[in-house]
Amino acid sequence: MSQSWSFREAPADLGALGLAIGVCLLRALRRAGLEGGLKWPNDILVAGRKLGGILLELRAESAGPACVVIGVG
Secondary structure: OEEEEEEOOOOOOHHHHHHHHHHHHHHHHHHOOOOEEEEOOOEEEEOOEEEEEEEEEEEEOOOOOEEEEEEEO
C-alpha cells in the first residue's frame, strides 16, 4: 500500500519520518490485538518475524514543495 504526503519544504530527516510511521503502524497493530516491533531501518516485526517493511521515496524541487511517497508492504 502506498500513500503520498505533501510538504511545503522537503523533510530534513527521512529516517525520523520513517520511524514515526513505524510507531503509528505498531499502534495500529496493538489495536488489532498484535504485539509488534521495529527493526532498523525499515522492518515491521510480529512474533519475532518480519511482517513487512516501510519504504519512503522523496520527490522534491530545490527550495520548493516536496512529496514523500510512503510504501508499506
